Amino acid sequence: MSTHAWWIFCRVVDNLGDAGVSWRLARQLAALSSAPPVTLVIDRLQTLARFCPALVTDAPTQQIQGVRILPWAVVEQDPAQLESEDHDLPVSVVSSFSCDLPASVQAFLQHRRVIPRWILFDYLSAESWVEGCHGLPAPVPGYSGPRHFFFPGFTPRTGGLLREPGLLARRSEVWNSLARQKAIWQSWGLTEKTNLSTLTLFAYPDAPWQSLREAMVRTGQAWRWVLFEGMEITERIGRTDPFRAPAGEAWGRIEPVRVALRTQDEYDGLLWVSRFNLVRGEDSFVRAQWAGRPFLWHLYPQAEGGHRAKLDAFLERYLVGLETVLAEAVADLFRAWNGWGEMTAAWQGIEPRWQEWERHARAWSERLAEEPDLVTKLVNFSNPELK
Numbered sequence: 001m002s003t004h005a006w007w008i009f010c011r012v013v014d015n016l017g018d019a020g021v022s023w024r025l026a027r028q029l030a031a032l033s034s035a036p037p038v039t040l041v042i043d044r045l046q047t048l049a050r051f052c053p054a055l056v057t058d059a060p061t062q063q064i065q066g067v068r069i070l071p072w073a074v075v076e077q078d079p080a081q082l083e084s085e086d087h088d089l090p091v092s093v094v095s096s097f098s099c100d101l102p103a104s105v106q107a108f109l110q111h112r113r114v115i116p117r118w119i120l121f122d123y124l125s126a127e128s129w130v131e132g133c134h135g136l137p138a139p140v141p142g143y144s145g146p147r148h149f150f151f152p153g154f155t156p157r158t159g160g161l162l163r164e165p166g167l168l169a170r171r172s173e174v175w176n177s178l179a180r181q182k183a184i185w186q187s188w189g190l191t192e193k194t195n196l197s198t199l200t201l202f203a204y205p206d207a208p209w210q211s212l213r214e215a216m217v218r219t220g221q222a223w224r225w226v227l228f229e230g231m232e233i234t235e236r237i238g239r240t241d242p243f244r245a246p247a248g249e250a251w252g253r254i255e256p257v258r259v260a261l262r263t264q265d266e267y268d269g270l271l272w273v274s275r276f277n278l279v280r281g282e283d284s285f286v287r288a289q290w291a292g293r294p295f296l297w298h299l300y301p302q303a304e305g306g307h308r309a310k311l312d313a314f315l316e317r318y319l320v321g322l323e324t325v326l327a328e329a330v331a332d333l334f335r336a337w338n339g340w341g342e343m344t345a346a347w348q349g350i351e352p353r354w355q356e357w358e359r360h361a362r363a364w365s366e367r368l369a370e371e372p373d374l375v376t377k378l379v380n381f382s383n384p385e386l387k
Helices: 017-030 045-049 072-077 103-109 129-133 167-175 178-187 209-219 232-240 264-273 283-291 303-318 324-337 343-368 374-381
Strands: 005-010 038-042 062-064 067-071 091-096 117-121 147-150 197-201 223-228 254-259 276-280 295-298
Touching: 005 017, 017 038, 017 045, 017 067, 017 091, 017 264, 017 283, 017 374, 038 045, 038 072, 045 067, 067 072, 072 103, 117 374, 147 374, 167 178, 167 264, 167 283, 178 264, 197 264, 209 232, 209 254, 209 343, 223 232, 232 254, 264 283, 276 283, 283 295, 283 343, 295 324, 303 324, 324 343
Parallel strands: 005 038, 005 091, 038 067, 091 117, 117 147, 197 223, 197 276, 223 254, 276 295
Antiparallel strands: 062 067
C-alpha cells in the first residue's frame, strides 16, 4: 500500500501542451514501484482524448493506466470527489503550469488531517533565473499549508526533465532493429521509404513552413513531411497548397502526408525513426531531445519578443562544446524557424554539416540523461518533512 497520493490539476490553455505534460507526469507517477494513488483533474477531457483514445469524455470518473481522471467541474462543485478509499493518505497537490485551484478545493484541502503540500509546477525554461526560483516558498493568503515553486529545467539546481525509466535504452533498441522501425512506420499508416528522409511537423500556425519548404526544394532534397491532422498549421498548409502537388511544382521532391495524432508513446517512436523533428511548446520539445535527432523548436510568440530570450538561453546550453561553424549553423536555423533570420541561407548552412548535428543530438540526449529525471526529483521534493 502506498503511503502518499498525488492530485494533479490541469487547466488547458494552449492546445495540447498543458494536457500532454500533465498526462505524462500522472502516468509516470502512477508507474512508480510504490504504485501511489494518482488523480488527474482536468478541465478539457476532449483535449486529453486526442492522445488518450481510451478516455470517455463524458464520464464523471474513470481509471486509465493507473491514473484516476476527474473532470474539473465535478471536483470544483464537490471536492470530496477527490477522496478515494485511501482517504487517510497524505497528499501532494500539483498545479500544472501553476494554474490556480478553485476556492472550494482550497477550502477542502485545509480540512484534511494533514494539509497537502501544494506544488506550483511551472513552465520549463533554460534561463538562468530558474535555478534561483526553483523550490522557493510561494505562500498564498488563506492557505495555511506549504506551497512551493517547482521549475523543470536543464541543470542539477532545477526540477529536471520528464523521462521514463529506460527510455533511451528502448530508443536504442528501435534504432538497432529494422523490424521495430518498420513496425513504427506501419503503426502510423506509413511505409518505410529509404529514398526519403522523414520530417515531423508540429508547430504553431505562424511557423515559416513555406520558407523551409522552398529552401529544401532549392537544394533538391527528397523529404517526407509528416503533418498531424487537426493541427492548425496542418490545416493552414492544406488551404494554401494542395498536399498532392505534382512533382516540379511547389513541393518539388517533398512528399507531404497527413496522419492522425496517436498516443504519446507512439509519437515518441515516430520521433525516434524520423530524421528531423519540428516541435513546439514544451512536451514535444522535451521528447525531441530524448529522440536524439536534429530538431527545431518553435516557440509561442510573446509580446515584445520575450520568446527570443528563451530561445537564446536554450541555445546557449544546447550548443556548448560545438565547433564554432556548426554551432552558428544550428543557431541560425533555430532563429530563422522562429522568424529571426533568412531560412534559405540557414538551411544551406546546416545541410553539409547534418551528420555532425546528428552526432551532437545523440550526445546531448545522453548528457541530459545523466541527471535524475523530473519525477524522481518531484517525489523527493514533495517529502512532507521538507521545510
